[in-house]
Structure formats: structure tokens, C-alpha cells
Amino acid sequence: MAMYTVDVYSGSSDNIICDQHAQGVIIKATQGTGYVNPKCNHQYDLAKSLGKKLGLYHYAGGGNPESEAQFFINNIRNYVGTGILVLDWESYQNSSWGDTNWARRFVNEVHRLTNVWPLIYVQESAIWQVANCANDCGLWVAKYASMDWNSWVVPNMNVSSGAFKFVTGHQYTGGDMDRSIFYLDAASWDKLANPAGATTPKIEAPKPNPTPTPANPAPSTSNWVDALGDRWFEEKGTFISNCNLHLRWGATVSSSVIAVVPAGTVIKYDAYSRHDGFVYLRQPRGNGQYGYIACRDANTNEAFGTFK
The missing domain is CATH 2.30.30.40 (SH3 Domains)
Structure with a gap:
């Protein structure tokens, strides 16, 4: 079985989500420790209303990997278990590009918080940078026949899995929209999103503590x-x-x-x-x-x- 998907960010048209070929939609949620996609909730709700399989990705900024994982999960905590989680590992705006342990630390922290192992999105030529995640995470490879391949037909090309046992997903266009094929059926997608033992993120929730004007910290304040x-x-x-x-x-x-x-x-x-x-x-x-x-x-x- 295979599923066709698209991935979107704040600048993506809703028409991409609504494309009848796309069975799944993977949405950019966060980047680094300071950016949240302002359209994430809308895009997620739209895809869900159309019956699409769901996913959320974090774009690595290259800062402290545990901090970025916490920022990602803190911002999607209500969605954990409903869609697959993904680390987007790219060179642009990533100060740790080339660090072969950054992704490992990020996925470890996501797993500690949720008991879910995220997939890793990476270009084929850089799979070596995330190779030490191969025993736990799925691989989503970006490799295009050309930037003008504006078609849902998957090009006939070899795609390496590197140290990973197999390719979970292949993003094969990046021109008019990002199209991918995932070698999963619906049940397998759901299992990646919500494996046995998945937990609510272990992030402390706010507790009301009414006080007047914020000033210097009081020792008794949580x-x-x-x-x-x-x-x-x-x-x-x-x-x-x-x-x-x-x-x-x-x-x-x-x-x-x-x-x-x-x-x-x-x-x-x-x-x-x-x-x-x-x-x-x-x-x-x-x-x-x-x-x-x-x-x-x-x-x-x-x-x-x-x-x-």
C-alpha cells in the first residue's frame, strides 16, 4: 500500500490541502524556538475536515536540540497522537547543519516527552547526518527528478535509504507543490502517530495564581x-x-x-x-x-x- 501526501507551511494555499490526490497532509508547526506557524491550526482543521491523514513537522533551527523539541511539543501538545511527528532537517537557516548528533538528541527528547518517535525529513545526500537515528525513526527522503516535475506520477528513480532499513516516504516534487509518496497504509500511518504507550506530553500545565501587577518574583509563586x-x-x-x-x-x-x-x-x-x-x-x-x-x-x- 502507498499514500500520496502534501506538506504545507504558512505560505501554502488551501488548494494544496484540498487537492483530491493528497491522502495525507503534513503541516509545519514550528521552527527553532521562536516561530509558530500562524496558520497551523487552520491548516490542520481543514485537512482533518477533509478526512486526510495528518502530520506535523518542526523545522530545525540548529539551536539546543532539547529546547527545540520542547518548543515543538509544547506548541502541538493537543495534537500529539492524532498525526505523525516529523523533524525537518535542512541546511537553510540551520546553524547546526552537519552536526551528526543534533537530530539524535532532538528525537530522543520528543520520545521522552511523548513516547513517539518522529520521522526525519532530509535530502538524500545528507542522510548520513541523521544515520544514528536509523534504529528508531522512519526516513522521509527528498529527491526530485527535476523542479518542473509538476505531476502526481512518481518518477522512476532510485532513492537511497542510507543507514535506514527502508524509505518510509519520498518527496518527489518541490515546484508547484511538495508531493510525496509514503509506503504506508492508513493503519501504519496511525501507528506511527500513536504507537502503543504514547503519552500526553510531560510539560507542566499552567496553574492559576491571581496576583496584581507583575513586579519582582515572589518566592511563593509557582x-x-x-x-x-x-x-x-x-x-x-x-x-x-x-x-x-x-x-x-x-x-x-x-x-x-x-x-x-x-x-x-x-x-x-x-x-x-x-x-x-x-x-x-x-x-x-x-x-x-x-x-x-x-x-x-x-x-x-x-x-x-x-x-x-
């Missing part, structure tokens, strides 16, 4: 250190901005912007962190995702709004 090494303190409240502020996918000035929110915007938050010159608030969003906004200058203590 707290944790995130994947970037920043300490967060649980606190439930409401912040109302008094100027234009960036709402971001991460609590850094370099994180991707969700929106520029105007003065008077109401942000309900469940945690705060004081680092890198600001006090950041964490805003719960849909499906276990979060937005982050700077609410105060940590050096002068000047607030960029009021708190309720």
Missing part, C-alpha cells in the same frame, strides 16, 4: 525555566496597553510578530518573565499556543499600560 533559560512565574491577570506594542510568538525582540496591537488592547495573561530588559506577559491562545508581549521596561519599571 515558576519554571523555559527552553531559552528564562524563568517564568505563573500569574493570571489582565493587561491594557497604553501604546502600540508587538504581540509575538516568543518572548524575545527577534521573535516573529503576530500583530502590532494598538493602545487600549486587552491582553489576558497567565504568566510573566523579567529578562532581556523587559517584563514579558504570556497570552494563552488556541490549541496550547501562546503569544508574548512586553508590558514593562525592566530597568526603569515603566509600564506600557495598566493591570487589572
